[in-house]
Amino acid sequence: xxxxxxxxxxxxxxxxxxxxxxxxxxxxxxxxxxxxxxxxxxxxxxxxxxxxxxxxxxxxxxxxxxxxxxxxxxxxxxxxxxxxxxxxxxxxxxxxxxxxxxxxx
Numbered sequence: 001x002x003x004x005x006x007x008x009x010x011x012x013x014x015x016x017x018x019x020x021x022x023x024x025x026x027x028x029x030x031x032x033x034x035x036x037x038x039x040x041x042x043x044x045x046x047x048x049x050x051x052x053x054x055x056x057x058x059x060x061x062x063x064x065x066x067x068x069x070x071x072x073x074x075x076x077x078x079x080x081x082x083x084x085x086x087x088x089x090x091x092x093x094x095x096x097x098x099x100x101x102x103x104x105x
Contacts, residue, residue, distance in 0.1 A: 002054070002085065002088075003096070004054075004056070004085050006049070007031075007039075007047055008047060008051055008056075009033060009085075009086065009089050010031050010045070011027060011031060011047055012017065012051065012056065012057070012078060012082055012085065012086050013086065014027050014031050014034065015027060015035070015057060015076050015077065015082075016078055016080055016083075016086065017030065017063060017076075018030060018101065020075065022046070022072065022075060022076045022077065023062070023073040023074060023076065024041060024044065024045060024073070025041070027048070027076065028041055028044045031044065033057040046069075049064065049074060051091050052072065054081075055077060055079055055081050055082075056081050056082035056085050057076050057077065057078055058076070058077055058078075058079055058084050059074050059075065059076050059077075060074070060075050060077075061073075061074060062074070062075055067074055068094065072093075
């Protein structure tokens with residue numbers, strides 16, 4: 001099992017939940033909503049690039065739009081390895097917490 005960071009996990013979950021609306025700005029908004037933190041778009045794209053290089057996500061260009069000056073949005077989706085990474089993290093979380101007595105704090 002390859003470990004991923006918490007931010008990578010949150011980004012993967014955001015991509016999975018956003019489905020065909022998963023592009024840079026929408027992912028950034030979703031990650032910020034989930035964490036309560038504002039991430040710069042640059043740090044988000046750095047993490048997306050790392051996930052892409054690890055083979056956990058794939059990216060595809062959308063159609064160019066006039067409101068973006070003729071540029072295309074880049075859309076992201078999980079690969080089967082990305083889905084497995086999320087499953088592995090979820091299983092690890094379950095194992096970590098299963099023998100804790102009562103509540104914490």
